[in-house]
Amino acid sequence: MDENRFDEVLRDLPQSFHNPPEPPLDEMWGVIEDAHFNSPASVSRPRGMSSRASWLAAAAALVIGIGIGRYAPLGRTVEGAGASPFAVVSNESLPPGADTSAVGDAYRDQTSRYLGQAAALLISLPAKDSSSNADATFAGKAADLLVTTRLLMDSPAAQDPKLRSLLEDLELVLVQVARLRGGKSKEDLDLIHQAVEQGDVLSRLNTAVTTQSSE
């Protein structure tokens, strides 16, 4: 096939490659309407979020909250922050005139530390086979990071669109790493590396780590 013919092939792709039929709009809407508007649970909670996951998220929130409490510099304690970690995390819950810079600094520290850990995990993922023990170690670390990822996605840190987009991609990758089990490592690792490559995740992580540390 010569160049001209190939150009023609490219031009014809919209007609020749998986040309879609008319979408069954009403049929699809029926399912969507039923799932979303007729099921209160699906409105208030993302699908797949089990009660166990909610419990884990709450536990992790506590850990992050304690971490932020530790990192907030002495003498810059936020007045009226209350006992809940989210009261510390969210600027909106602070009284007017409160010093929010300590919260901001603490949050940046936590995010920066998390990004560093995520980068370290992805860099250390083996390219091919690994032992079952190694898989279990990676899976465990990924599961821990996954909880933090989801918390950060619902936190003020995710107001930065670039960071939010990175967190969403990291969530997908970490879900796959967390499922790593011995025996099927090669296929799973290939898929994980593909996901990392598709989202340009590592270079975005490096940029984010640099940005967070320099702020």
Added chain:
Amino acid sequence: MNETQLIAQVIAGDRLAGRALYDMHASRVYSLAYRLSGDAEKAREFTQDTFIRAFSRLPQFRGDAAFSTWLHRIVVTIVSNARRSEIRFAREVSLEEAHSIEVTAPEADPDLKECIARAVENLSDAYRTTLIMHDIEGYTHAEIAGILGVPEGTCKSRLSAARAQLRNDLAAFKE
């Protein structure tokens, strides 16, 4: 009522607003899902999942990007995850089963359309998604970059590499 107002109404539980928002985007979402999956039934399921997920996460939509960008990001993610699961499943098919499939497969020279479909399927996920979105569905590089969360330059280089691989795979085809 504009899109922002519709979104607020959907969050409040207004199903008519939901339908209006759906009507604004469903055709394009379905079209992309079909191009990426090549199967009408899957495209339908992916479109449904996209809107169900999008509606349930609407309170988290902050409007940093356009709603359509956010929505298309969800459909691309859903299709990619499904494809990865399919690939994983296919690799788990035993050699014996694979052999029997091979034996019963019809032996015929594939036509150009079939060769193109196969060549596009052989592209890596990142290349394939970029080629389908740009050359087939007509998204701009800026749109694709926003949806995939990568820089525009990455998007352009992926498209160029995808076309080169496609050209290479089709080079041997004789009509």
